[in-house]
Amino acid sequence: MKNFLRALRHAWPYRRRLVLSIFCAICAAAFWGANLSSIYPLLILLQYKQSPHDWINKQIEEAQKKVLDYQHQIDRKNAELDERKHEQERKGPSLFLKQQIRDINRDLSKLESRLSRVRPRLYWLLVGQKYIHRFLPPDCFLALAWVLLLVVIGSVIKCFFEFVQESLVGSVVNLSLFDLRNRFYRNAIHLDVDQFGEQGSSELMARFTNDMESLGAGIKTLFGKVVAEPLKALACVVLACLISWQLTLMFLILVPIAVFILARIGRIMKQATRRLLERMSNIYKILQESFQGIRVVKAFTMEPYERRRFRMATRDYYRKAMLVVNIDALADPIIEILAIVAVAAALLAGSHLVLHQATHLFGMRMTEEPLEAAELLQLYGWLLAIADPVRKLSSVFTRIQSACAAADRIFDFIDRRPRVKANSDGPRLRRKPAAQPVAGAAGLSPYYIEFRDVCFSYQPGHPILYDIHLGVRVGETIAVVGANGSGKSTLLGLIPRFYDPDHGSVFIDGHDLRRVNLRSLRQLVGIVTQDTILFDDTIYNNIAYGSRGAQPEEVEAAAKRAFAHEFILAQPKGYETRIGEIGSKLSGGQRQRLALARVILRDPSILILDEFTSAADSESEALIHRAMKEFMVGRTTFVITHRLHTLEIADRIVVLEMGRIAAVGTHAELLASCPAYQRLQEAYNHQRLCA
DSSP, rough: OOOHHHHHHHGGGGGGHHHHHHHHHHHHHOOOOHHHHTHHHHHHHIOOOHHHHHHHHHHHHHHHHHHHHHHHHHHHHHHHHEEEEHHHHHHOHHHHHHHHHHHHHHHHHHHHHHHHHHHHHHHHHHHHHHHHHSOOOEEEEEEHHHHHHHHHHHHHHHHHHHHHEEEEEEEEHHHHHHHHHHHHHHHHHHHHHHHHHHHHHHHHHHHHHHHHHHHHHHHHHHHTHHHHHHHHHHHHHHHHHHHHHHHHHHHHTTTHHHHHHHHHHHHHHHHHHHHHHHHHHHHHHHHHHHTHHHHHHTTTTHHHHHHHHHHHHHHHHHHHHHHHHHHHHHHHHHHHHHHHHHHHHHHHHHHHHHHHOEEEETTTOOOOOOOOOHHHHHHHHHHHHHHHHHHHHHHHHHHHHHHHHHHHHHHHHTTTOOSOOOTTTSSOOOOOOSSSOOTTTTOSSSSSEEEEEEEEEEEEEEEEEEEEEEEOOTTTEEEEESSSTTSSHHHHHTTTTSSOSSSEEEEEEEEEETTSSSHHHHEEEEEEEEOOOOOSSSSHHHTTTTTTTHHHHHHHHHHHHHHHHHHHHTSSSSGGOOOOGGGSSSHHHHHHHHHHHHHHEEEEOOEESSSSTTTOOOHHHHHHHHHHHHHTTTTTEEEEEEEEGGGGSSSSSEEEEEEEEEEEOOOOOOOOHHHHHHHHHHHHHHHHHHH
């Protein structure tokens, strides 16, 4: 519930709409009760065949008669009281006279109470007589038509207010979800790279979509039904109390019982909904994996397996969904049965009062005056009208509990904080041209980039990097080689601070990366990875990604330097051609050259190339190598590769083995002195011979 209340805070900026929706709900409830009040005049017109004029005149006559009768009884009791007081003065105090005086005062109090109730009724009857004589015809049928017309008009007005209330609530809910989604995305996009891998993007998608919709349904229920239905019930309760508050109270005894039952159901509902949302996340995961890996699925003829896997997940979801449906469906019948029992009890008690013209039941006063059949049926109509909003409210608690479960999952991600701090107030790094040396005379490091005693692990107790010491000068090209799992990508991922070392530090230009402005750091770094990431957008926008202010001629120049200009012009719409999801309409080499053009346009000082030709054919690889040789001039470059012929562009080679630096040197030096490098060279030569 705590997180659900936090979600409700997003509706606070739209409180004016909420207030207006509550006003509309009050108006709708008033017309709801007023329309039900037509039962009484309809019964009078149909059962007694009295025109409104005759009925109101008769009611006024009876009320005036009661006023005169009560006033006469009060005068008589006052006279009797004066007589007893005079007798007490003559004879002196006595217990008998005191008891008589007390009895007379009690009777006077009762009569005055009755008179005080009849006089306001007489007043309103006289007011009603004025308008009935003015607006309603004396004929019974025409009067009936007018009453029905008023009911229709009242219903239209009620429906108008209900529509406005629903529309306002819907706008508040959608605007609140709009703000919450954007807050969620803003927080998620700034999480660390490894935090995305902890639960997967499919889990995030489920929380952005299914969970958010469940939360929205709960908020809409709260601002909609929880406001409108109790107001309708309250209007009917107030009107029913005008006839007999005692009978109405007898009906309302179902409320605490219903609340207790709904509370128990709600707790079960919250747990069931949480499990249901988890199953939906599993379905998203299977869909994402099978669709993104559709080539592998088809190549290995695994369609039947994927179908079975998806069927098992959806069957599990179906079972959990049916549990939620059954719990939700159980609430309505329980409340309806309670309402019917309560209405039946109230009707039975009222029928006894009407049939026997009594005012007491089991020794308790139920009404001041004996009820008429029409009054009892009007009361019965209002009690049934109370039961309808109560029945609709039976599903409210379960839906709010579902929303609470969704809110818990959403805020679980919103409350996460990146371990890598942005340091917006930290020193900003500046570009350093290759010709500019790094001063070392004043005790500073002579290196531009330096790893000092760096250790790192994704999970505690499972280290990936151990005691890394490495210095890189401005403009130097470093190749990082090693077997799979040796920590190459992890090592270079520390430079743009995708994650921070567990121990030790990484320095750029003498600044510890933990303390510098993160945005300024990443603006210095350009990355081309083996898994080329492109977006379902135009070629132009993919190249300009990260350089949104670039001019068309600059984008075209970057494409030319990446040897991508020619194949771009060959596309149906040139630079405005959409390339599909992750660039599916392009070949691997074309995607790689677009990624290279994007980095060229970015013009970074530090360049990281992670298996940047892995998806390219021989021709594309040659073009990419040529482009890189030109672009790397004057930039500090790191190259991760398994293709040792790529090492010709490197000034030095770093050999990683089991998370440690085994050796650093040139190709010739490492061949002569490093066994790990020798094994890599032998494996590469063997691969080429086999090819």
